[in-house]
Amino acid sequence: MNIVELSKTLSWLLRHGAREAGVSMDAAGWVPVAQVLRHLRIDRATLDHVIATNNKSRIELDGERVRACQGHSTENMPVTPEALEASWRPYTDAGSLWHGTTVEATIPIAREGLWPQRRTHVHLAPSLESKVGKRSVTPVVLEISTERLRQAGQGVWEAQNGVVLARHVPPAAIVGLVCTTRAARGVEGELRARFGLTS
Template identity: 30%
Template sequence: MMSEHPKQTKQKDRKSHQPSAKLRGSTRDDAKTRLSKTLSYVLRHGAEKERIPIRPDGFVLVNDLLSTPKFRELDFETLQSIVKEDNKQRYHLVQDVDQDGTPSDWIIRANQGHSLKTVEVEDKDILSAEEVPMAVHGTNKKAWASIEKQGLSKMTRNHIHIAQGLTGDTVISGKLFTPLQLQRRFANFNKGMRNSADIFIYIDLQKALGAGYKFQLSANGVILTAGNEKGFLPPEFFSQVERRVGKSGREPLPGWEGAIHPKSSEVVIGSTQSESNPADS
């Protein structure tokens, strides 16, 4: 039977509750922001801990989600709003269908970033470096000290996250676009990048592909790789490394100079970079 929307606790009952202290994020954040951060955590890492059944493709039933005490302040309309307004496009909310094609229950998943080993989201394989404009990972100086020696690590996640570019520093080879076209075309370029990043590691994607490393593109535009058998992408696949200079500049790190620069026929837009917090990207 078709489910038009998930079951919800009566609104008057929800309003009687104060925001849960167990929600993620700072107490300075508004309730909607904390709900979004908690949703990101549960769908990527905590579904099993919260006893929410999660499918191998990462989807959970919205009804199961809304029935947990952690989301007592969340209703379906707010959930829709969180998904729609999320500038990183972290979530995929859709109405499932039965085998005969009849619309069924609403389901939701995180597009990438899972640490749950039972989840393997189906992503698009990248077969050539030409399929993406570039591959760059943002980190900080403290982390770079170990990355320089051992490479990028997926750590507790299922994949290493790599962005397709830097916000406001988008390169388009030999083409001119309207501002609206640029906004649409490059909406996903900096997904997987932290706001706090001051070190930028450019990946020689074609060299890594040639060495047998597997790369996929997530539904929201993040380049993903599980790395080698130990979960690392070694430094031999770094083509250049840059450090932040001031608020908007960058310069190559000594010993890590490369050739990642726009050609004279390319158009460069803006001059700033941004990334998402790893817990929320």
């Protein structure tokens, strides 16, 4: 297995597959390094290299335990939102946050806001140029007000790799959007009307 495949397998194990693989995990997502080495059939030096070269710094190592920084499934995993939030930093910046999506997905988002689906939290990016917290290619990038998130009673957190997280983003916290493809720009007026954005 090459480094890229190992990195993907490690991310799967720590985000979605620990219970299925028979690897013990606590409520904050920590797994004993020894169990990961045994499951992946690799040595510690290889694990250290996989973590160091992960392009989004998704994996966090703390002595003899390891975990995914964020992105855990809620199905069949022992993590809890409360334990994860207790291990992250409160996000204190006042600027905008960003979330990439598709044109089609803006219809339910405009009605219900952003929900994490089968994950514990919605992933947000701290800047429009950020590589973390949003997918690399998305036709629509929503601008989210941290002030409105807090006014709605939503905690805002930052994982160790810089991804910003919230349990829910209500529609009122979406204050702008950027269209990144020609197709999305062609319906930008319709998208803005959908979210009640005037400019």
